[in-house]
Amino acid sequence: MTGSLRACRARGPYLATVLVMVVAMAAARAALPLAEGLDLAILDGKAALGEVPLVAAVEGWAAEGNLRVAVARKEADGLSTWTIEAHDLSGKTRWLELRMTARHPRAGTPGYWPGFLDWDLAQGPYETAHRGGSLPLAAMWDDHGGLAMALEPRERVSYLSHTGQPGPPAQMALHIRVVLEPGGGRRLAFVTWPISGMWGHAEAVERWHGLAPEFYAVRRDVDPRTNLLPTQYVAWGDRGGYWDEVCRRNYGGWEWCYAPFKRTGDIVGRRELWDFQPASPIPKRSMDHLRLDDIDAFRQRRRELFAAGERGGVQMLFYVPAMIWCEEALAKERYADALTAAPGQINRHERYVTGWDDDLRVLPWHTSYGEQARLDLKEVAAELDLTGFAYDTAGGAARHPGPAAQRFPERAWDDEVGEFVREGLAIATLIEYTQTLRHSSGRRLSVVPNLGFAWYTVGQTADAGMKEASPWHSEGAHNEVVRNIMGAKPVCWWEGYGMNELLRYETMTAEEVADAYIGMGDHVISESFKWAYLPTVAFTRGVSTALMMVPPLLACIDAGYRPVPAARVAGASWVRRYGTGTATRLVTGNETLQEARPRVTVDNAWLGGDTHVFSRDDGAALTNRFAPGVTVINGLRQAPRKVAIARCRATVHPGLRAGEASATVTDDLATWRLALSFSAPVPAGSVIRVGIPDGYRVAAAEGEGARSSGAVVDGALAVAVNGQGLTALTVSAASRRFLATRAALQAFPLFADGSPACTVVLRAGASDEERLAAQRLVTFVECYGARALDKPAAVTLPVVEAGAPTAGPRVVIDGGGSVEPGFTIRLDGEAMVIAGNDGRACLDGMGALLRVLDTRYWYPGDHVAQVQNVRSGLAGRWIDVDGSVRGSPATP
Incomplete structure (x- = not known):
């Protein structure tokens, strides 16, 4: 190809350069700006053009190559938004690359994060393209500050890559490729902002997520079971006795109802498409499970399976392969315009989705198959009164060249296939269509994709996600990659312990196998808190020590994961932050075999400047010691391989600069009480905000110098301090739902x-x-x-x-x-x-x-009849909190 990128670079094809200044940082800690360190270059992928400078104030410009470019700059909240418009004046299709480059202003090797994992520039340059899991976001920093640059998160593109150079000076670049129609144009917005350097790339990620909360916050408009644990075939496969109660006790929310169809590409089960020749015989187990020998029996059986699951309390997600795979004969006969032949990716799978048909990759938008996909999704949703869909194989990194790609204004180009659309854009658009469908209750449907290292648009549109791995199947950093793609939304591990591959179970007792489950369960829970993931029911079933940590884990994820921990910890392995304000939770992890007594130092500036007063998650008091800008928390104790949670109970504005405080919470279900104690008076004019549990009304707020209306706003009660200040405050609340105490309800004779x-x-x-x-x-x-x-x-x-x-x-x-x-x-x-x-x-x-x-009446469910459980005598039994094996062995 004569217009290759490599050749254009050799000819010096930079069409335009904009030199800009970075504004001073408005965040809590000042960061030196990268003065005169930000460039924008536009490269023409087909022709060599002379380098012509622009200035940021230019409204339009035309030069050699017949291209008009406009650049607009907007400043708000410490963020610079650069809107770039390019218009063709030649009457020909244009291939452009927009490259934003930032140069580090100081000597030395800065930290560098190219949208995926940290990269040490001391090892050499960095370059990547076509990588799923990368965000269109990069950051570079040192101890004195740094810069983040990105596409505005609502922008959708089919090509992004990152490059980094060690220098001097060190520099990072974000490359975006677009296609201009003859006489047409494209507008893209980039954003830049200074970062402090204190928290590395986490600061850039948190700000980027905050620019588009509709993409990255926990979803509140979906079936709430979407935000619980997946039941991992307990509600879909061979349901055992009391399966529904086992799912409920383990906080099982949704099921991945795998392949509820006979032929990939026909999820409805249409009569004219029913009979076909599969690549291999359909197994008897599948024939019996779905009644695949008769179309009418199949449709009836499927209705029964989905209805039974919903009646059992589980959200039954209808599985589709992200509508990107279609049985080979069907694809060739009906949807040839949707096929792709792009090299370097798998376009054909044998015995893939169902296990008995061969499948071809298809584009599910702007094609005949895409039109049929929308009709089919709507039809099965109505027929089964679905509450959501499971989107498998939704990584979206594949390229789709050809005529269908021409219908996507977001298409890109490369030297290998020419113009193409990224599959992740089509999947994201189809997810958004699916989310317009409604359950009979009026609530919209949710979509849970199997992510892998997904194209960033898939993570944005997903309601929750799956990582098809256990916590030990990939390096820990890769867990963060998926977390960054999803923001605060739930992600689950999708595997089990695999104990049969880890243990010499042939000679082990039930107690010895139970000990292995406890140890592995501790690791699963620790990693779940560390990265805001959820285990499946397969990880908690029968393991009390794992299950008992699920409620606080769900509460943390509901509060919202924050990439910046805003705290340092001594005496523990790590610290993570969830929530804001009075919903803030700090979690510390102990990955050692010794007891830990962590000391947590909270940076108040990153929490808005207010002082936060923490207790243990169970309500017991911690010591909160105040100094200018920080709060030091003491009193946490962690057993080996366990986590500890410090929970904010109140905030003080303006922040306190000296003294100590403690918070103690007592709760009998019917009533709730918080006691705050300060070693020195909280000054008059201060405002104390107290977090009130959902479903409770304030009964009293008592303390000398305390005044409150009793109104709860955004989950908190505001208490004004007057007079000589305040050293003690007691707030009590009564449940609107539970009119009897926990002890009284539990004592009721069943x-x-x-x-x-x-x-x-x-x-x-x-x-x-x-x-x-x-x-x-x-x-x-x-x-x-x-x-x-x-x-x-x-x-x-x-x-x-x-x-x-x-x-x-x-x-x-x-x-x-x-x-x-x-x-x-x-x-x-x-x-x-x-x-x-x-x-x-x-x-x-x-x-x-x-x-x-x-x-x-504690019961975490029983251990299923896997070989290690059967051979050791653990099958049918369960592991209590103290590690003892309970229940009666399963009958062989």
Whole structure:
């Protein structure tokens, strides 16, 4: 190709250069700007052009090559936005590369992060292209400051690469390639901002995420189960007994319903496409599971499987291979315009998606296949009343050249295939289409892709994600790559322990195998807190020490992972930060075999300048010592291989510069109480903000010099300090939902001596959801009696309608018992009453009640019949918190 990039560089093809200045840093710590260190060059990929300078104020420019360029600069919040517009005046297609380069202003080798992993420039130059997992973001820094530069995160491009040079001077460059239509134009926005250098590339990543929170914040508009643990085929494959209760106890939220179709490319199961010749025979197990021998039986069976999963409380995500693979014969016969032949990537797989058909790579947007994909997604969503889709093989790094690519204004070019569109753009657009579809409840559908090192647009549009690996299947840094792609949204490990490959189980006892599970489980939980990942149910099932850490892990992820820890730790392996304000949590990890007593030093400036007062996650007090700009937290203790959590309970504005404080929280479920104590008075004029748990109303805020309206705004109560200041503050709150204490609810008699001790009572004409709530309680008791006890007991609670004769304790489920939205749970004599304004509220109330009862009737699920469990006698049993093996062995 005559217009190769290499040849153009040799001819000096820089069309335009803009020399700009970086503004002074407005963040908490000053950073020296990279003065006169930022260049923009535009390269023509087809023709050599002379180098012509531009100035930042130019509105338009035309020169050799018939190209008009406009550059606009905008400053806001310490951010410089550079909007570049290029327009062709030649009447020909133009291949352009926009290259933004930053030069480090000081001697030495700076830190450098080219959108993927840190790179040591002392080892030499860096160059990469076509790498999935890279962000269009780069940073360079030293102890005196640095610079981040990026595409504005809402921009979508098909080509990005990074280069770094050790210098002197050291420099970094971000390369973006675009195609201009004859007479057409393209506009792109770049952003630059100074960084302090204190936190390396994490500071750049956090700011970039913050520029587009709609892409990177935890999603609140999807089915909330999307943000829980995946059940990893417990709800889709060969469901064992009490599968639904095992999923619930392990916080299982969604299922990856693998390949619920016969032929890849026909997810509906259309009659005219049903009969085809697979590349290999369909296994009997698959034939039986989905009834693939008859189309009508298949459609009915699929409806039953999805409905049963949803009734069991699991979000059933319909699996598709990101709609980028199609069975070979079908693709060639109907969707030839969607095929690709780009070199350097896999375009054909044998026995791939279903395991029995050969598949070709197809482009799922702006093609005949893309049109059919949208119709099919909509049809199966309506037929099965889906709440979401699972998008497998969604990395999106493949290139699609050819006629279909011409319909994408975001296409790019390279020397190998010419013009192409990146597959990740098509996948992201299809994800966004899928998210417009609605469940019968009115809520939009969610999409969970299998990410790999995904093109950045896939991570932006995903609602949650999967990394198909365990924590030990790749270097820890690669876990951060996926985290940066996803922002704060949940990502799960998608594997199991694989103990059969790690242990010599043939001669091991159940207790010895259990010890291995405990140790591996500690590692899974530690890595999950470290990178804001979630384990699957396969990692927590049967392992109490792992399961007991899931609620605080979910609370951290719900608060939102922050790349900048804003704290240093001594005496522990690492520290991470979740949330902001009174929702802030600091997590420390101990990766040693000795007890750790970490001391955490918090940089108040990175938390907005306010002082944060922390307690332990369980509410016990910690010592918070204040000095100008920092808070030092003491009192944490960590067992080997465990994490510790310091949780913010209150903030003080303006920040305190001396003294100590402690916070203690007591909580009996019905009431909540925070006691704050300060060694020196908090000055008059200060404002203390206290985090109030969701679902609670403030009952009192008491302390000399304290004044508050009692209103909770954004989860916090504001308390003004007046008079002579304040040294003690007590805030109490009452639950709107739980009108009885935890102890009282747990003491309610469910069964005794192997027999029911209560009756479940439904109102006459109870809704299906109320009946399902009753069944959840029945299953809870049945499962505990049959699986958790060392001596199993068969206990089934009776369920009757109101008016039937009953005696003794009763659990009353009343979907007409409240006019307020939501539910309440109270004790009324011998009755426990779950009242809601409708059946859905009662079902939610039962779920909340069972969470309270879980800690009284503890059971993490049993170990399944894998070879190491069967041979050691662990199958069917479970590991208690103290490491003992409980339950009865499974019957062979």
